[in-house]
Amino acid sequence: MDQKEFIDALREIKKEKGIDEEIIFEAIETSLVSACKKNFGTSQNIKVEINRETGAVDVYAQKDVVEEVEDDMLQISLEDARKIDKRYKLGDVYNEVVTPKDFGRISAQTAKQVVVQKFREAEREILFNQYITKEKDIVTGIVQRMDKKNIIIQLGKIDAVLSPNEQIPGETYSFQDRIKVYVVEVKQTTKGPQIYVSRTHPELVKRLFEQEVPEVHDGLVEIKSIAREAGSRTKIAVYSKDENVDAVGACVGQNGYRVNVIVEELNGEKIDIINWSDDPKEFIAAALSPSKVVAVKVDEENQSAKIVVPDHQLSLAIGKEGQNARLSAKLTGWRIDIKSESQAEATGFLDDMESVDDIVEDNAERKEYSDDGTNEE
The missing domain is CATH 2.40.50.140 (Nucleic acid-binding proteins)
Structure with missing residues (x-):
């Protein structure tokens, strides 16, 4: 490759790969300094310059301009420097051309190595920048x-x-x-x-819903929390910002089409979708779905809740190996203690507990009261 072809190749790389040719020039010049010292055994202060237009390579020995020379490999007297150019003064650096014979062959080899290395580094940087934007997606x-x-x-x-x-x-x-x-x-x-x-991260499920459910993608329906045991079951709590949009229905889709697409992608993993509520009693009761909750009492200071379910649904509420109760606790962030009705009656567990039906009815009444504009709280 001659000098013109070399310059043209650098410009082509800049155009195709977005690598700044100046970065490559500087890297080649630095490498040629090392190559020069290695191949020609000099202890001089070497500087290499590549002409950006022609590709010509020049090697200089840099010498400090001093009053009295102590090392003629590194210094030049002010008197001798001014014989070359009267503008030199003490402290300047004189560049003496010392381009070695056959240096063109060495420079070509070095340039090729540097270009290949810079090309690889640039490709890695481009790939990194491309995929860093996909992190958390x-x-x-x-x-x-x-x-x-x-x-x-x-x-x-x-x-x-x-x-x-x-x-x-x-x-x-x-x-x-x-x-x-x-x-x-x-x-x-x-x-x-x-x-x-x-494939096990809970956010995978969230992103799948964002892809399959337009209401979630557009922010009309918000996924408030997710609890997942990958390969087995996931619970998600959803909330609609528009009272005319059914959050659960939007996520399930007509005849279950939307959620079934996600279940298929996760190879049959079961997905429970529940309505999120800012009332912890209502939220916890919903989280224990598919079991029915009869009564609930919460201890907000300790983030714990007592739950009563029908006798015949105790095992359903707890779930196989405790999975339903465990996922419900993760979903809500509350510790949950579950008892059947007969157990609750025998131990006084039901004392001061509130019926879930009363909770739901009370919330509905408060919402209706607020909607008519008579109560701002």
Whole structure:
């Protein structure tokens, strides 16, 4: 490659890859200084300049202009400097041309190495900038292979890592499967961007609802909280900012179409959708769905609640291995103590408890009273 071809190649790289040619020029010049000292064994202060228009390379030995020379490799007298140019004064730096013979071959090799390295660094930076914007969002990838229990997912020009802890229990991943994953973190490393993704993160469910439910995407319906045990069951609490929009109905969709799309994406994971309420009693009662709650009492200071359910629904309220109660507690942020009606009567658990029907009715009455404009509180 001659000098003109070299300049043209740099400009083409700048155009196609967005790499500033000045960055490449400076990197090549720095590398050529090292190459010059290594190949020609000089102890001089070397400076290399590449002409930005022609590509010509010049090597200079830099010497300080001094009154009395102590090291002629690093210094030049003021008298000798002024023989070259009368404008020199003490403290200036004189650049003596010392371009070695055959330096063109060395500079060409060095330039090629630097350009390749800068090209790789720029591609890594471009990829990092592209995927850092996808952090905390979901993307679709293609399963490539397994690597020490990690699943490698192809995302366009880069691979992501799905670690064992982020894989849904019991879910199998086959070559070329298309799956949606949540981008947990994007890190820049010496080998390029490293992307870590998840199939178990609760936010994956939230992002799926944002994709499938226009009301959620547009902010008309808000997902207030999510509790998830990946591969088994998820509970989400939703709230509509418009009283004419049914938040649960919007998320379920006609004949359950919208939620079924998400269930299918999560390989059959059950999803319970409930209405969020700012009344903790009503919210906790709804969270224990599908069981019916008879009565509830909350201790706001300790963030705990006592719940009574019908005798025949105690196991349903608790759930298999305590899952329903556990997810309800995560969803609401309250500790929940559940008793059946007969247990509550026998232990005095029902004392001072409020009927859920009364709670719902009271909330409805207060809302109606507020809506007619007679009460601002």
